[in-house]
Amino acid sequence: MRALKFLLQKELRQIFRDPSIFFILFIMPMIQLMVLPLAADYEIKNINLGVVNHDHSGYSRKLINKIVSSGYFRLKDYSSTFSQALRGIELDKTDLVLEIPAQFERKLVKENESTILVAANAINGVKAGLGSAYIQGIIGDFNQDVRMQWIQAPRFNPQPTIDVEYSDWYNPDMNYRDFMVPGILVMLVTMIGSSFASNNIVREKEMGTIEQINVSPIKKTQFILGKLIPFWMLALAVLTVGLFIARIFYGIVPLGHYLTIYVFASIYLLAILGLGLLMSTYAQTQQQSMLVSFFVTMVFNLLSGLYTPIESMPQWAQIITRLNPVSYFIEVMRMVVLKGSGLADIKYQILALLGFAVFFNGWAIVNYKKRS
Amino acid sequence: MIGEKVISAEKLTKRFGDFTAVDHITFDVVKGEIFGFLGANGAGKTTAMRMLCGLSLPTLGSAMVAGFDVYRQNELIKKNIGYMSQKFSLYEDLTIRENIRFYAGIYGLTDDKIKEKSNLLINRLNLAGQEKSLVRSLPLGWRQKLAFLIAIVHDPAIVFLDEPTGGVDPITRREFWELIYDASSKGITVFVTTHYMDEAEYCHRVSIMVDGRIDALDSPANLMKEYASSSMDGVFLQLARKALRMSD
Incomplete structure (x- = not known):
């Protein structure tokens, strides 16, 4: 095991002699964590609204006022015909058109019912769906207001109504950042770890130094460990910087213990780095390994539940996410940060990741051949 | 023979x-x-x-x-055995002394022995004073001589x-x-x-x-x-x- 000491010493020297290390350790986490969470916000605001008001009554104006003052919509266009308003959608000026028919108020008062039309640009399905839902909510509210004003409340309401009261657990303010930042941090650690690991052995192949290692009595396990441990330390350092930024800039303090995060991250990194090293043992050039690791991390990230809930993925995709180490870490990160889960709550994930770690590293050691 | x-x-x-x-x-x-x-x-x-x-x-x-x-x-x-390949095989981003130390170390030489060998080798190549410069900065001929002596550092x-x-x-x-x-x-x-x-x-x-x-x-x-x-x-x-x- 003495050889391992020299391997580690050499690897660490090389890592810290590389001028880009400062960028990777500090600048990359800062940029990712300070910019991405602001952009990756799923709450839809600033929906551009076009209005066609054929009614010009007090009620129709009240309704429009109520919609605009909700904060989700911006009144962008006032057209006199529906086709004109549709033109606004075509030109991308508006996302949603609200048409209030003539005699809206009159019908409402006389016949106790009235209709309005909402047309949405569904190119961005999420925006269209959420926009329509918001407007529905606001109109429902408006409905209630009208009823209160016009219909004398009877002593008891003949129509039973069920009101839903919401109580948002674990993220009571429904703050998107609290949800995204831990996930983005996982992505960051994963990217840095896997690209370092996947490039490294290939670099030695390209430089020709691997030959010198292969002709020495170094054991394969020592060699792989000599690569694994330094990157493991490096990635944990990035995680530390990231957690620090999350705390300073977003005030995110995990409800659970930092220790829980580190224990899990340590095991997780063994798996991810093992995968990187495995790719490295197959690739012949740095270009190959970079492309492959880029592809793998991309698939892993998209199928990790970072952006889209795993529960709403098709069955086959859900199975893939179970084979994806990243999804476990994102899950655990959110559990620990938002729910305050402890080691006992994540034992299943820990076991799964231990499995991945043994599998990938074992495969890397087997596939790394000192003799061809 | x-x-x-x-x-x-x-x-x-x-x-x-x-x-x-x-x-x-x-x-x-x-x-x-x-x-x-x-x-x-x-x-x-x-x-x-x-x-x-x-x-x-x-x-x-x-x-x-x-x-x-x-x-x-x-x-x-x-x-x-020692081996020196066609391709240059020292680490260019390590110094002369670090390269000697690494290769001597993985062949199991003791710390004292590594020190002794390093000094001997550096003197043999008249590289005293330059041992802290990166191998990258050495001219090819020097690198090859260094690579040879490193290949036999473990006798x-x-x-x-x-x-x-x-x-x-x-x-x-x-x-x-x-x-x-x-x-x-x-x-x-x-x-x-x-x-x-x-x-x-x-x-x-x-x-x-x-x-x-x-x-x-x-x-x-x-x-x-x-x-x-x-x-x-x-x-x-x-x-x-x-x-x-x-x-x-």
Whole structure:
């Protein structure tokens, strides 16, 4: 095991002699964590609204006022015909058109019912769906207001109504950042770890130094460990910087213990780095390994539940996410940060990741051949 | 030459698919000898050398290196040999001293021994004062000399050198050969491939490979006599021209 000491010493020297290390350790986490969470916000605001008001009554104006003052919509266009308003959608000026028919108020008062039309640009399905839902909510509210004003409340309401009261657990303010930042941090650690690991052995192949290692009595396990441990330390350092930024800039303090995060991250990194090293043992050039690791991390990230809930993925995709180490870490990160889960709550994930770690590293050691 | 055999190959063969890179070569190398391994590009020198070093598994035949079998005891062979490949193989982003320390360390030298060897080596190359500069900044000739001394830092029984002086100027080549003689006089067997025929004449014995076979093996003087040539150049040309295989 003495050889391992020299391997580690050499690897660490090389890592810290590389001028880009400062960028990777500090600048990359800062940029990712300070910019991405602001952009990756799923709450839809600033929906551009076009209005066609054929009614010009007090009620129709009240309704429009109520919609605009909700904060989700911006009144962008006032057209006199529906086709004109549709033109606004075509030109991308508006996302949603609200048409209030003539005699809206009159019908409402006389016949106790009235209709309005909402047309949405569904190119961005999420925006269209959420926009329509918001407007529905606001109109429902408006409905209630009208009823209160016009219909004398009877002593008891003949129509039973069920009101839903919401109580948002674990993220009571429904703050998107609290949800995204831990996930983005996982992505960051994963990217840095896997690209370092996947490039490294290939670099030695390209430089020709691997030959010198292969002709020495170094054991394969020592060699792989000599690569694994330094990157493991490096990635944990990035995680530390990231957690620090999350705390300073977003005030995110995990409800659970930092220790829980580190224990899990340590095991997780063994798996991810093992995968990187495995790719490295197959690739012949740095270009190959970079492309492959880029592809793998991309698939892993998209199928990790970072952006889209795993529960709403098709069955086959859900199975893939179970084979994806990243999804476990994102899950655990959110559990620990938002729910305050402890080691006992994540034992299943820990076991799964231990499995991945043994599998990938074992495969890397087997596939790394000192003799061809 | 009579002495203890440190390398003995018997019908050693390596095939890559249909292609026979090394074709039943048989030879012995004795302790302390400087053995030149000549051949045109593509003749199979590097492949043969890689088999002897335990980097490549032979297809056929047998070989013992430093008393160990190349099939089963390749990791034991590695403890007892030094190797300097065609490609430059020191870490360019480490300093001279760090490179020495690393290679000495992975061969299991103690800290005291590493220190002693490092100082010896740096003085031998007149690099005192520069030991903290990166290997990247050294001129090629210096790097090759350094790589050689690092390849024998653990006092191996045999050192394998694959075209160690390619691209090096004549003065530095001469200095390099002084280092080789030094090593040989300490009992280290030197197995060297080269394309420089003047260097071939420095060897105790040379073998000439043509199309994966060893077509000639003797001392340079005997070979020149046998092929009625005044230089190794002439011997080499007569043999290498018979090659059917394309050189690269």
